[in-house]
Amino acid sequence: NAGVTQTPKFQVLKTGQSMTLQCAQDMNHNSMYWYRQDPGMGLRLIYYSASEGTTDKGEVPNGYNVSRLNKREFSLRLESAAPSQTSVYFCASSEPGTATRETQYFGPGTRLLVL
Amino acid sequence: TQLLEQSPQFLSIQEGENLTVYCNSSSVFSSLQWYRQEPGEGPVLLVTVVTGGEVKKLKRLTFQFGDARKDSSLHITAAQPGDTGLYLCAGAGGNNAGNMLTFGGGTRLMVKP
Numbered sequence: 001n002a003g004v005t006q007t008p009k010f011q012v013l014k015t016g017q018s019m020t021l022q023c024a025q026d027m028n029h030n031s032m033y034w035y036r037q038d039p040g041m042g043l044r045l046i047y048y049s050a051s052e053g054t055t056d057k058g059e060v061p062n063g064y065n066v067s068r069l070n071k072r073e074f075s076l077r078l079e080s081a082a083p084s085q086t087s088v089y090f091c092a093s094s095e096p097g098t099a100t101r102e103t104q105y106f107g108p109g110t111r112l113l114v115l
Numbered sequence: 116t117q118l119l120e121q122s123p124q125f126l127s128i129q130e131g132e133n134l135t136v137y138c139n140s141s142s143v144f145s146s147l148q149w150y151r152q153e154p155g156e157g158p159v160l161l162v163t164v165v166t167g168g169e170v171k172k173l174k175r176l177t178f179q180f181g182d183a184r185k186d187s188s189l190h191i192t193a194a195q196p197g198d199t200g201l202y203l204c205a206g207a208g209g210n211n212a213g214n215m216l217t218f219g220g221g222t223r224l225m226v227k228p
Contacts, residue, residue: 004157035218040124042203042218043158058215090157102207103148104216106157 002026004107006091012113013081021076021110023091031094032074033058033104034066036087043090049074081114088112118142119206119219127225128194136189136222138204145208147180147187148216152201194226 004025013019025032030051035043035058045058047066055066063085065077074093078085088111092104119140128134138147146165150158162171164180164187171178175198177190191198201223205216 040220042119042121042220043205044218045215048215092157102216103160103163106159108156 004091004093004105006089006107006110008110009108010111012115013078014115015082017081018077018079019081019112020078021089021091021112022073023075023107024073025091025093025105026072027093027095027105028071029093029095029105030071032068033092033094034064034074034076035090035092036060036085037090037109038087046076046089081112083114086112086114119204119217121202121204121219121222123222124220125223125225127227130196130226130228131193132226134191134194134224136191136202136224137186138188138219139186140206141185142206143184144206144217145184146206147184148205148207149178149187149189150203150205152203152221154200158201158203191224194224196226196228199224199226 007022033048034046037043044060046064049055049068052071067075088109090109091107094102094104122137146163148163149161151161152158162178167182167184169180175192179188201221203221204219207216
């Protein structure tokens with residue numbers, strides 16, 4: 001199994017450009033997440049999707065939109081990129097059992113530089 | 116917003132030394148997870164602790180959940196260069212909706228041969 005895959009691995013954008021980060025999981029998980037990781041700040045949740053057809057804002061949703069295309073795929077879109085969005089983006093998925101024992105499985109990340 | 120503070124932020128030690136990483140919060144969590152992240156990869160779950168006072172061992176790694184379920188520690192005995200990486204704690208439950216996790220800022224560990 002591939003687990004969680006993300007494309008692209010690297011991207012350089014100019015301020016104002018748009019792009020979509022793709023994420024897919026083959027574990028038949030219901031929940032999917034998008035995080036950004038910045039130095040010294042751990043992982044911050046941007047958006048999540050508890051199940052197919054639902055999406056909700058996380059801690060830092062401004063400047064982003066998401067689409068839960070189907071159970072496997074969850075995309076993150078930057079409509080007008082800003083230098084503050086330079087970061088490493090991680091997608092994750094999980095299969096909620098009891099809330100206290102959930103494991104999130106992460107993709108390898110997309111490194112985004114906005115000039 | 117719940118905060119998880121990790122200390123130290125950076126740690127550079129020689130092979131064979133022992134170390135402890137701390138994860139502290141003013142909030143109570145239902146469980147606390149520890150992840151390890153290697154360069155260029157996503158975090159990978161090491162352990163989940165659920166009960167206050169719980170201690171779990173994973174080879175040379177010992178994880179403890181505080182009695183009040185507000186803090187946790189990770190102790191590594193006789194560190195190896197292969198232990199090098201970013202260690203992240205993450206809290207679940209508490210005020211978080213559903214299955215959301217709150218991550219700490221991470222401890223970057225380097226073990227020199």
